[in-house]
Structures are given as structure tokens and as C-alpha cells.
Amino acid sequence: MKLDYPIKFEPILKYRMWGGDKLVDVLNKQSDEKNLGESWELSDVPGDISVVANGDLKGKDLKQLLTLYGADLVGQKNRERFGTDFPILIKYIDAKVPLSIQLHPNDALAKERHNSFGKTEMWYVMDAEPDADLIVGFNKEVTKEEYVQHVDNNTLEDILNVEKVKKGDSFFINTGKIHAIGAGCLIAEIQQTSDVTYRVFDWNRVDKDGKPRELHTELALDAIDFAKKDDFWLDYTKLENSSNEIASCPYFTTHYLPVKGETTQDYSATDSFVIYMCVDGEGTVTANAHSVAIKKGETILLPAAIDEVQLSSTGMELLEVTV
Incomplete structure (x- = not known):
């Protein structure tokens, strides 16, 4: 079978306690489940490997394609760099309510602790309700000791940087940067292939079983970038029929x-x-x-x-x- 056509994959839909109905109602994903938060469009995460939805390769999964076609699928440099692993994970995200305050480890920490890639990512805001916002980084220089004190006192929000957003806004999220997608945001996310997240505050919520979600307070301490950096806004031109x-x-x-x-x-x-x-x-x-x-x-x-x-x-x- 020739690798000569544009390939679509079956979406992998994920329930999230913060998810809403836009993946179904706006993006036309097929599901009767409520609170869908993520549609994994292209994934090589173990246990969630994308399956081809069209053409001669229909039914084959991404890992099979990587093995069968190698450089013809990913390019020679990517083949040499990543072997039979696909390097990025592609998602659409619907946040009906805010996500947890979180961050992701870099490659070295993720490899050491989880045998995984780190998780550098970017967001493109597809739609945003009025007054929708995101949390990206700190609003001032913070020491580790100050951060721990705010976590202990349940006042972490006081030192977080909040950005109002609209359709077309885009953000770059370095590893170590504390962040959260806010309520009313529909996001396209591009990230390294990794599902490693350190959750540090979850708005004192409980899940559908009445239990608070696990926090990763200690793991996060060595992974956080405490510096105040305004390096997350992505400015770009919008020339028609151009990249x-x-x-x-x-x-x-x-x-x-x-x-x-x-x-x-x-x-x-x-x-x-x-x-x-x-x-x-x-x-x-x-x-x-x-x-x-x-x-x-x-x-x-x-x-x-x-x-x-x-x-x-x-x-x-x-x-x-x-x-």
C-alpha cells in the first residue's frame, strides 16, 4: 500500500471533569458522553495509539505505519532522532471550567522519573467566550520558599499571571512554566509526545467519585521555573495562502x-x-x-x-x- 495520500485518524475522545460539549457541538466529534475535554487527533502515547480512518491504510495504527514506512512517513532526520516513536501529540481541548494549575517536566527530568519525553507545548485559541482567560507563569519573581508558602496557605492564585484571550491568540508553554487553560476556551494544542503532568492545585475540586484528584506537590518543586518571564505570547502575521x-x-x-x-x-x-x-x-x-x-x-x-x-x-x- 502506497503512502501517497492525506491521512485522517480516528479521534481518541477523553472524559475530563472540566470538559464540556464543544468537541461534539462545535467540532462535530461523535460521542454521547458528557464532559469531553480532549480529542487526541494524532497520538503515539502507549495505550492511546491513533488508528487510520481513511484510504488504503484504514484500520492500521500509527505505530504500524512508523514501523512499515519509517522515513517515508516522518522524514529521515526524524527517523534517526526518534526511531519508531512519533514525536508530537495533537489535541483539541474544550475547557468548560478551568483546568488544574499544572506544569510539565523537561526532557531530562521526564526521562529520569517517567522514561518519557518532556512536554513543551503551544496553544492556539480557536474560540473563547467573553472574558475567557488563561494562567501562564507567575505575576512576579517568586522564590521556591514563597511558592511553598502559598501552596501551604491555599493562596497560590495570588501569584499567578492571568491573561485574557480571544480567537487567534497563541501561547508557547515551556517546560517548567506553571499554567492552566481557563473556562470558556476551545484550544488547539501541539505538544511533545508525553502525558506527564504535575498538578499543583485543582481549585479544591472532587472527581465524579467524590475524591480530590492527586496533586504532585513534591515532584513539581524541582521542575518549576520560578522566574517571571513574559515569553509566552506568540505574535504572527496572517498573510493569505502563505505559511x-x-x-x-x-x-x-x-x-x-x-x-x-x-x-x-x-x-x-x-x-x-x-x-x-x-x-x-x-x-x-x-x-x-x-x-x-x-x-x-x-x-x-x-x-x-x-x-x-x-x-x-x-x-x-x-x-x-x-x-
């Missing part, structure tokens, strides 16, 4: 690609797979005479072996992700 860089780091590069009419993307010099996340509108992705429809809330993987893609739409907005 506008939003973020670039050793783990992924993301462009904003608004499409109107028809345009061709040349990936012949790109030694990587390409992921399209449709964050608004709908259109068609064509490669090697294979056309696949994409609409808001859907995701497509273009294997590295595909050199050229035609995009067509009366108006859609894509996030274009490579490694």
Missing part, C-alpha cells in the same frame, strides 16, 4: 496557513511529515490526485514522502505543523 510562522522550537514548528481559493504547498525540501489542524472553515487537501475534505476540528497527516499538496477553500484556517 506564517507562529512558533519554532526543537520539538515542532507551527505556521498559520489561511486558505482562500486555491494554493499549492511545496514540501519537496521539507524533511518531515506535515500536520494540518483545521481551526476554522473547511476545504480540500489534494496530494497525488487523492482529495480529502477537512473542516474545523479535523486533522490530516501528510507523510514526508508527499512533495506537493493543493489546498482549496472558500475560506479556511489551518495550523501547519512540522518537526
Whole structure:
């Protein structure tokens, strides 16, 4: 079977106590379950491996593709760097109420403690209700001792930085940066393949069994960046039918690609797979005479072996992700 067409995967839907109904009602995910918080669009996390939903490869999972096709799927450099692991995890997130205050360890700590990658990530705000906000970092310089005191006194909120958000805002979340997605945010998230999260405050909530969720207070102490850094806002241009860089780091590069009419993307010099996340509108992705429809809330993987893609739409907005 040829690796010559745009690939879709079955979404992996996740119940979350903070989840809402937008993944179903706005992004058209198929589920009767309530409080869906995450749709894992492309995952190589053990136990949650994405399965192909279209074309000749339908029914095969991402790990099988990585084994069968290697560099033709991910690119030669990624094959050498990651072997048969897929380096990023792609999600859509609906926060009906705020997520816990949390952070993620870097590669070294995650490897030592969890045999995992660290978790550098970025957010793109697809939709935001009026007055929606996010927590990103601290609002002042904080020592470890001050932080511990606030945790002990249940006053952690006092030292957290809150940012109001709107559609199109984008944020980069370094490892170690304390953060939380606020109520009313619909988010596209790109991150390293990791499910390691250190939860440090959960608004004194209990789960559906009446139990408070586990906190990782001690583990977090060695992982937190206590410095006040305004390095999270991502500014970018929005030129039509062009790849506008939003973020670039050793783990992924993301462009904003608004499409109107028809345009061709040349990936012949790109030694990587390409992921399209449709964050608004709908259109068609064509490669090697294979056309696949994409609409808001859907995701497509273009294997590295595909050199050229035609995009067509009366108006859609894509996030274009490579490694």
C-alpha cells in the first residue's frame, strides 16, 4: 500500500471533569458522553495509539505505519532522532471550567522519573467566550520558599499571571512554566509526545467519585521555573495562502496557513511529515490526485514522502505543523 495520500485518524475522545460539549457541538466529534475535554487527533502515547480512518491504510495504527514506512512517513532526520516513536501529540481541548494549575517536566527530568519525553507545548485559541482567560507563569519573581508558602496557605492564585484571550491568540508553554487553560476556551494544542503532568492545585475540586484528584506537590518543586518571564505570547502575521510562522522550537514548528481559493504547498525540501489542524472553515487537501475534505476540528497527516499538496477553500484556517 502506497503512502501517497492525506491521512485522517480516528479521534481518541477523553472524559475530563472540566470538559464540556464543544468537541461534539462545535467540532462535530461523535460521542454521547458528557464532559469531553480532549480529542487526541494524532497520538503515539502507549495505550492511546491513533488508528487510520481513511484510504488504503484504514484500520492500521500509527505505530504500524512508523514501523512499515519509517522515513517515508516522518522524514529521515526524524527517523534517526526518534526511531519508531512519533514525536508530537495533537489535541483539541474544550475547557468548560478551568483546568488544574499544572506544569510539565523537561526532557531530562521526564526521562529520569517517567522514561518519557518532556512536554513543551503551544496553544492556539480557536474560540473563547467573553472574558475567557488563561494562567501562564507567575505575576512576579517568586522564590521556591514563597511558592511553598502559598501552596501551604491555599493562596497560590495570588501569584499567578492571568491573561485574557480571544480567537487567534497563541501561547508557547515551556517546560517548567506553571499554567492552566481557563473556562470558556476551545484550544488547539501541539505538544511533545508525553502525558506527564504535575498538578499543583485543582481549585479544591472532587472527581465524579467524590475524591480530590492527586496533586504532585513534591515532584513539581524541582521542575518549576520560578522566574517571571513574559515569553509566552506568540505574535504572527496572517498573510493569505502563505505559511506564517507562529512558533519554532526543537520539538515542532507551527505556521498559520489561511486558505482562500486555491494554493499549492511545496514540501519537496521539507524533511518531515506535515500536520494540518483545521481551526476554522473547511476545504480540500489534494496530494497525488487523492482529495480529502477537512473542516474545523479535523486533522490530516501528510507523510514526508508527499512533495506537493493543493489546498482549496472558500475560506479556511489551518495550523501547519512540522518537526
